[in-house]
Amino acid sequence: MTNAIVGIDLGDRKQMVVVTDHDSKVLARRTFRVKAWDLGAALDWAAERAAKAGFASMTVGCExxxxxxxVLGQLAEQRGMSFVCVQPAVSAWVRKTEDLTSDKTDDKDAVLIARLVAQLRCYLPEPVDETWGRLRHLGTRREQLIEEHVRCVQQVRDLLECVWPAALEAANWPFRSATWVAALAVVVGRDGGNLERTRRHGVARFERAVRKEVTRRGGQRPCLRIVRRLFTALSDNAGVLAHRPAAFERIAWVLADWDHAKASLADTEARMVAVLDELGLTELATSIDGLSAVGAAAILAETGDLTRFTSARAVVKHAGLAPRERKSGTFTGRARVTGAGRPLLRAAAWRAVWGCLQTNRVYAARYRHLTTREHNRLTPTQAQAAVAGAILRQLHFVITHRQAWDPVIAAHGQRAMEVAAA
Structure with a gap:
């Protein structure tokens, strides 16, 4: 009760600041038309008003x-003030429940933030750390590059389905085949998409060009079966022929963007693993069978230091993978995950599932059990969400306890392990 509460509704050039007590009584309010990094004067003003009201210090809150x-957190730390955050979803929900009008002004929002802080409906933000901060930014960059990678694949697929659908039939998984991608690059690059000219040069010359392109891209040797099937597709006239020249020109540009995205992605992932090594967590994180260093780094880039979470379940809730039950009287609804946490953390955990199900016997057995049991059988997607939550829980244990992953503990629990040892 020794701290006054300062609620701040942040904006671009307009900052609304209110000083309240713990009963949400407004002691002072003022609008500062400054940028966020000039809010030091606002905090000093709020400290003066709080001192006049008899408070020893302040707790600063914002969304x-x-x-x-x-920026506001750093300014508050420099002045020895406590700093907390209020979830925008919480403030939006409370705003609606107050008078059912969704009335919103900067003044009212600042008072609302201060009231939520007084009610302890707030949280301590992740502390600023140079190494963890770098990992978070690298994780965001990696996600952007993955989106760019997928975008390029979809563009090439859509264009080929329009002007040259036969090319997509040359390989079972064309965009996963280094040979197919190299052959397509030869067609749209060397001959400018002139399929007739490429066909006149003959299959032997085409194979040599593809072999050089595969080598240039870091491969060993091409799959001749795919090369010959793509060469045969050169004589297929299916597609909108009038659009072929322009579409092939665009495909060449998209392939260049795709190559750049893949190279940047590899560089970013190498940097993430280097940061993980710097934190001393690579060996611990990768002790979980099937979890790669890149996969662990992607998860930790979204969670930050796992030691700041009070429990493993808090990490799962942070990802939005915690189950949400619906029961009332004799009614029992279908359980679903909340989906209310960090979507990028949820995506990172979801991607980690695929590798773990291939090589981790514990997770593979759990997945089989969840999808084949007689009572309350889960769908494959539900079981994968359960495994993703298990990966987050066990990664939290491994890192916070500085103990390598043990398949026996993971399968049966710590207590069963202690009983067996006794």
Whole structure:
């Protein structure tokens, strides 16, 4: 009760600041038309008003939107003030429940933030750390590059389905085949998409060109079966022929963007693993069978230091993978995951599932059990979500306890392990 509460509604050039007590009584309010990094004067003003009201210090609260809250947190730390954040979803829900009008002004929002802080409906933000901060930014960069990678694949697929669908039939998984991609690059690059000219040069010359392109891309040797099937597709006239020249020109550009995205992605992932090594967590994280260093780094880039979470379940809730039950009286609804956490953390955990199910016997057995049991059988997607939650829980244990992953503990629990040892 010794701290006054300062609620701040952050904006671009307009910052609304209110000082309240723990009963949400407004002691002072003022609008500062400054940028976020000039809010030091606002905090000093609020400290003066709090001192006049008999408070020893202040607790500063805001919504963590954009980048401005980071600046405000640093300014508060420099002045020895406590700093907390209020979830925008919580404030939006409370705003609606107050008078059912969704009335919203900067003044009211600042008072609402201060009231939620007084009610302890807030949280301590992740502390600023140079190494963890770098990992988070690298994780965001990796996600952008993955999106660019997928976007390029979809563009090439859509264009080929329009102007040259036969090319997509040359390989079972064309975009996973280094030979197919290299052969397509030869067709649209060397001959400018002139299929008739490429066909006149003959299959032997085409094979030599593809072999050189595969080598240039870091491969060993091409799959001649795919090369010959693509060469045969050169004489297929299915597709919108009038659009072929322009579409092939565009495909060449997209392939160049795709190559750049793949190279940048590899570089970013190498940097992430280097940061994981710097934190001393690579060996611990990869002790979980099937979890790669890149996969662990992607998860930790979204969670930050796992020691700041009070429990493993808190990490699962943070990802939005915690189950949500619906029961009332004799009614029992279908359980679903909340989906209310960090979507990028949920995506990172979801991607980690695929590798773990291939090589981790514990997770593979759990997946089989969940999808084949007689009572309350789960769908494959539900079982994968359960495994993703298990990966997060056990990664939290491994890192916070500095103990390598043990398949016996993972399958039966710590207590069963202690009983067996006794």
């Amino acid at each position: 963590p939107t954009g980048h401005r809250w980071r």
